[in-house]
Amino acid sequence: MNFASPFSLSIVIITILAFLGLPIGLAMLVGSTLYLFLTGADMGIVAEQFLNGMYSNYVMLAVPLFILAAEFMNVGSMTERLLNFCNVLVGRFRGGLAQINILQSIIFAGMSGSAIADAAGSGRMMQNMMTAGGRYTPSYAAALTAVTAVVGPIIPPSIPMILYALVSDASIGYLFIAGMVPGLLMSGLQMMQVAITARRKNFPVEDPVPLREIPGITIRAFPALMMPVVLLGCIYTGITTPTEAAALAAAYALVISVVLYRSISLKAFYQSLYTSAKSSTSIGMLIAGALVFNYVVTIENIPDEIRVLLTGMDLTPTGFLILVNVILLLLGCVLEGTAILLIIVPVFIPTAQALGIDLVHFGVVVVVNIMLGLVTPPYGLLLFIMTNISGAPVRDIIRDALPFIFWMVVSLLIITFIPETVLWLPRLLGYQG
Incomplete structure (x- = not known):
C-alpha cells in the first residue's frame, strides 16, 4: 500500500x-x-x-419522518397509555414492571424504528417507574431499558434497515418482515432472563389491575396500539411505499395526540419539530459523508479487492457469516452503528452475493450486530444515554446488562446459522429469495 x-x-x-x-x-x-x-x-x-x-432516492426521506413520528409519540400521552396497557398484560407477575419494560419496547418497535428514540422517550418514563420506592436499582432499570430499546430497529419499521436497503438495493418491505421473528425471539429471551432474575432476587409484584378498569385502559390505548397495524398494513398491502408510510406514521401520531388525546401544545409541537430536525441533520450529514466516501472506495476498487481476498480464503457461506459477525461485533465496540452500516457493510455485500447469501437474511444479521454495538462497551451509545437518564455509574449498568447481552448474542447465532428464522415469514408472504 x-x-x-x-x-x-x-x-x-x-x-x-x-x-x-x-x-x-x-x-x-x-x-x-x-x-x-x-x-x-x-x-x-x-x-x-x-x-x-x-x-x-426517496428511501432516505423515511428517516426524518420516522424520527418525527417518534417525537410526536414521546411528547404526547401515547407512551403513558401504552405503558398502562402493558401493565394490564404482565404487571401482575413477579418482576412485572421489568416485563412491562420489555413489552412496551416490542410495541414501540412498531412505531419509531429508532433504538435511541425508544430509550430517550418511553425509557425515561420506565426508569422513573421502576426505581420509584426502591423497587429496582437504578442500574438494573437503566440496563434493562438499554437492552430492550435495541429491539426497536429489528422489529419493523427500522431506520437501520432503511439505510441497509440504501446500500444493498434489498427490498425494504421484505427486510421489515424479516425482522419480526428475530426481534420477538430476542424479546422472548429477555423476558425469560427477567423471570429467572425475578425469582432469584425476589423482585416485587405489582398490584393487579382491577377487572373493571381493564376495558377503559384498553380503549384509551387502542388508537396508539393501532398505529403499527396501520403503518405496517399499508406497507405490506402495497397501499403505500415505506417512505409514504413514514409520513403516514408521523401524521397519525400527531392527529391522535392532538385530536383524541389533546396532549400536544403548540410549544411541544415546535419542540418536536426542532428535536427531529436536529436528529435528522446529524444523520443526514453522516449519510452524505458516507456516500461520498463510498464513491471514493468504489473508484479505488476496494470492494472487489476485498471480495477477491475473501474468495482466496476459500470461505464457505457459514464461514463468511462468522467472519462478518466477529468483525461487526468488534467494530460495534468502538464505532457508531450508522457509520458501520454506511461505510463497512457495502464492502461485504459483493462477497455475500458471490457466496449466494440472501441479502435480506444478511441485512437482518448486519442490523442485529449493529444494534448489539449500542449496548457493548466502550462505545455503547445506549449505555451512555441511560447513564445520563438514571445517574447510575456506567460500570454498574454494564454489569446488569451482561446477562441480557449474552442472550442477544445467542439470538444472533440462531438467526445467523438458521436462515429460516429470518426468511420464513417473508417467503410466506411471497418473497422469492
Whole structure:
C-alpha cells in the first residue's frame, strides 16, 4: 500500500479529524474532498452525479419522518397509555414492571424504528417507574431499558434497515418482515432472563389491575396500539411505499395526540419539530459523508479487492457469516452503528452475493450486530444515554446488562446459522429469495 497515495492521505485525514472530535460525517466529507482534489476529479460533475442520485432516492426521506413520528409519540400521552396497557398484560407477575419494560419496547418497535428514540422517550418514563420506592436499582432499570430499546430497529419499521436497503438495493418491505421473528425471539429471551432474575432476587409484584378498569385502559390505548397495524398494513398491502408510510406514521401520531388525546401544545409541537430536525441533520450529514466516501472506495476498487481476498480464503457461506459477525461485533465496540452500516457493510455485500447469501437474511444479521454495538462497551451509545437518564455509574449498568447481552448474542447465532428464522415469514408472504 502506497502511504503517499491520495486514498491513504484521505484515510489519514479522516482518522485525525475524527480523533480530534469532528463529527465522522464531516470528517469523511473533508477526507473525500481531498481525495477528489488530489486525483484531479471534476468536482462539479461529481456533485451533479450525487445530487441526481439523491433527488431520485426517496428511501432516505423515511428517516426524518420516522424520527418525527417518534417525537410526536414521546411528547404526547401515547407512551403513558401504552405503558398502562402493558401493565394490564404482565404487571401482575413477579418482576412485572421489568416485563412491562420489555413489552412496551416490542410495541414501540412498531412505531419509531429508532433504538435511541425508544430509550430517550418511553425509557425515561420506565426508569422513573421502576426505581420509584426502591423497587429496582437504578442500574438494573437503566440496563434493562438499554437492552430492550435495541429491539426497536429489528422489529419493523427500522431506520437501520432503511439505510441497509440504501446500500444493498434489498427490498425494504421484505427486510421489515424479516425482522419480526428475530426481534420477538430476542424479546422472548429477555423476558425469560427477567423471570429467572425475578425469582432469584425476589423482585416485587405489582398490584393487579382491577377487572373493571381493564376495558377503559384498553380503549384509551387502542388508537396508539393501532398505529403499527396501520403503518405496517399499508406497507405490506402495497397501499403505500415505506417512505409514504413514514409520513403516514408521523401524521397519525400527531392527529391522535392532538385530536383524541389533546396532549400536544403548540410549544411541544415546535419542540418536536426542532428535536427531529436536529436528529435528522446529524444523520443526514453522516449519510452524505458516507456516500461520498463510498464513491471514493468504489473508484479505488476496494470492494472487489476485498471480495477477491475473501474468495482466496476459500470461505464457505457459514464461514463468511462468522467472519462478518466477529468483525461487526468488534467494530460495534468502538464505532457508531450508522457509520458501520454506511461505510463497512457495502464492502461485504459483493462477497455475500458471490457466496449466494440472501441479502435480506444478511441485512437482518448486519442490523442485529449493529444494534448489539449500542449496548457493548466502550462505545455503547445506549449505555451512555441511560447513564445520563438514571445517574447510575456506567460500570454498574454494564454489569446488569451482561446477562441480557449474552442472550442477544445467542439470538444472533440462531438467526445467523438458521436462515429460516429470518426468511420464513417473508417467503410466506411471497418473497422469492
